[in-house]
Amino acid sequence: DGGITQSPKYLFRKEGQNVTLSCEQNLNHDAMYWYRQDPGQGLRLIYYSQIVNDFQKGDIAEGYSVSREKKESFPLTVTSAQKNPTAFYLCASSLRGTNEKLFFGSGTQLSVL
C-alpha cells in the first residue's frame, strides 16, 4: 500500500543534542512538508520541498534543518539551536499542481529530557 511513514512515533532529546525525524513516502509525490503542532494550536510550517535537492524555509525554520537527496525521503533534524523543541511533528506530501491534497504521516512526538 502507498503511504507516508514517519518514525519514530516518540522521541526524546537531551539538552544540546541533535535529533533526526524520518519521513518516507512511496506515493511518488514531488512535494514534501514538515509541520510543527503545539498543544491546542494549528500547524506551523517548518520547511517544504517541491523537488529533489531543493527546499524552502517555512515560518519557523530556525533551529531546524532538512535535506531532500531522494524524492521519497525528507528527514528533519532538530538542532541544539532549537530551544523549545517539545511538540508534535507532522510530515506531509502532495503532488504538485493546483488542486493538491496533503497526505500526512502519523506524526512524531518529540520531548526534551
Added chain:
Amino acid sequence: RKEVEQDPGPFNVPEGATVAFNCTYSNSASQSFFWYRQDCRKEPKLLMSVYSSGNEDGRFTAQLNRASQYISLLIRDSKLSDSATYLCVVNMPDDMRFGAGTRLTVKP
C-alpha cells in the same frame, strides 16, 4: 493579519445540532481549499475539498466564497463521533497554509 484565520471556538453542541465553521484567507491567488479533521494527537485527515459551486457529502456541506475570501463547513445532525478539531487548509501559490483549527465537542 494571519494568512488563514478560523473561528476560535471551542464549539460545544448537543447531539443532533447543526454547527457551522468559517475560515477566511488573505491571498486572493489561492487556488484550492480543503477541510481536514484532526483527532487528538493524530494526523489530520482530509474531510472534504471545497469547490466554488459548493459541495455536500452526507451531513457535511462545504462552500467557497471567492469574492469575500472565505470558506465554510456546515455539519448537520451532529454525532458524538464528530468531536474533533477541524482545520481549514488553503493552497496558496507557494505552499499550503493551515488555520489554527476549531475544536468541536458534541455532547449527549
